Every structure is written in C-alpha cells, then in structure tokens.
Amino acid sequence: MPDVPRPTRNEEEVHLFVERMAMAWADVGFPRMAGRVLFAVMSADEPLTAAEIGERLGVSAAAVSGAVRYLTQFGMLIREPVKGSRRDRYRMPENPWYEVTITKTSIYKTFIDIASGGVDALHGRDTPAGERVAEMRDFFLFVQKEIDSMGDRWRAWRAATGHGDRADA
Numbered sequence: 001m002p003d004v005p006r007p008t009r010n011e012e013e014v015h016l017f018v019e020r021m022a023m024a025w026a027d028v029g030f031p032r033m034a035g036r037v038l039f040a041v042m043s044a045d046e047p048l049t050a051a052e053i054g055e056r057l058g059v060s061a062a063a064v065s066g067a068v069r070y071l072t073q074f075g076m077l078i079r080e081p082v083k084g085s086r087r088d089r090y091r092m093p094e095n096p097w098y099e100v101t102i103t104k105t106s107i108y109k110t111f112i113d114i115a116s117g118g119v120d121a122l123h124g125r126d127t128p129a130g131e132r133v134a135e136m137r138d139f140f141l142f143v144q145k146e147i148d149s150m151g152d153r154w155r156a157w158r159a160a161t162g163h164g165d166r167a168d169a
Contacts, residue, residue: 006045014043018057033059037067038076038092047080047089074100098154101147108144112137 022035040056041048050061050068057064068090071077077090115137122130 034067047091111140
C-alpha cells in the first residue's frame with residue numbers, strides 16, 4: 001500500500017488553536033505558559049524538545065522549563081531522553097484527560113479526611129460551622145464517587161467507539 005501523504009497543516013490556525021486554548025484554560029486558573037506548552041505538544045505529531053516547544057511558541061527554552069516541570073508532575077506530559085544527548089523530548093501520554101481527571105483524585109481523599117477531622121472538632125452537625133464542614137465533606141464524597149463512576153463510563157464509551165486499543169487508555 002503506498003504511503004498516503006499527510007495533509008498540509010495550516011500553521012497559523014494551529015497557532016491560534018494553541019493560544020486560544022491556553023487562554024481558555026488560563027481563564028479557569030491554569031498557568032498560561034503551561035497551557036501554551038501543553039497545547040503546543042498536543043498539536044505536534046512527534047515529541048518535542050524544550051527548544052522546539054520554545055520555537056513554536058516564540059519563547060526561550062528556559063521559559064518552557066517551568067511549564068514542562070508542572071505538566072510532568074500532573075501527568076500531562078511525559079519526558080523521554082533523546083538518545084546520545086542531554087536533551088529530553090516531551091509528549092502527551094495516552095489519554096491524559098482520563099489520567100488527570102479520573103486517576104489523580106487523591107486531592108478529594110485529602111479534602112474528605114481533613115473535613116472529617118473538622119466535623120469532629122466542631123462537634124458534628126450540631127453547630128452551624130459543623131454543618132457547613134460536614135456539607136463540604138459530603139460534597140467531596142459525592143464527587144469522588146461520581147468521578148469513579150464517570151471513569152467506568154468513559155472507559156466503556158471509549159472502547160465502544162473504537163478510540164484506542166485498550167479500554168483503560
């Protein structure tokens with residue numbers, strides 16, 4: 001079978017996508033440079049070095065450094081060494097949205113545990129403050145349960161629609 005040529009990319013449109021998406025994420029509290037880096041890597045067909053990311057964004061590799069560190073901590077980027085070099089390349093993991101949203105939910109357990117201690121310290125639901133803290137704890141218990149259920153539904157939907165080789169990817 002002959003190689004099918006890749007469609008020609010409209011780099012200006014790709015740049016606008018990266019910048020618009022980064023701004024949208026920044027509007028909800030995501031660091032702007034991390035957003036720019038994330039969507040620059042997402043829009044690349046191959047893994048990129050920090051210098052290549054910087055070139056695409058018009059910033060220095062040093063400006064990219066903090067953003068890639070932030071993104072790798074959250075599992076949004078994977079760092080891989082470049083053979084025979086001191087440089088690293090960055091790529092997105094398989095299904096990062098699932099990974100960050102569904103599997104990185106330990107923060108809810110932390111909130112639940114701390115809130116439970118607060119409820120105890122405030123004598124349960126017998127005081128207005130205790131009721132507020134209990135309500136917060138109960139909300140995060142609900143959110144945790146829903147996220148777990150949503151993960152199950154996502155894996156089933158992804159498998160049913162043929163997205164990826166693995167249902168958990």
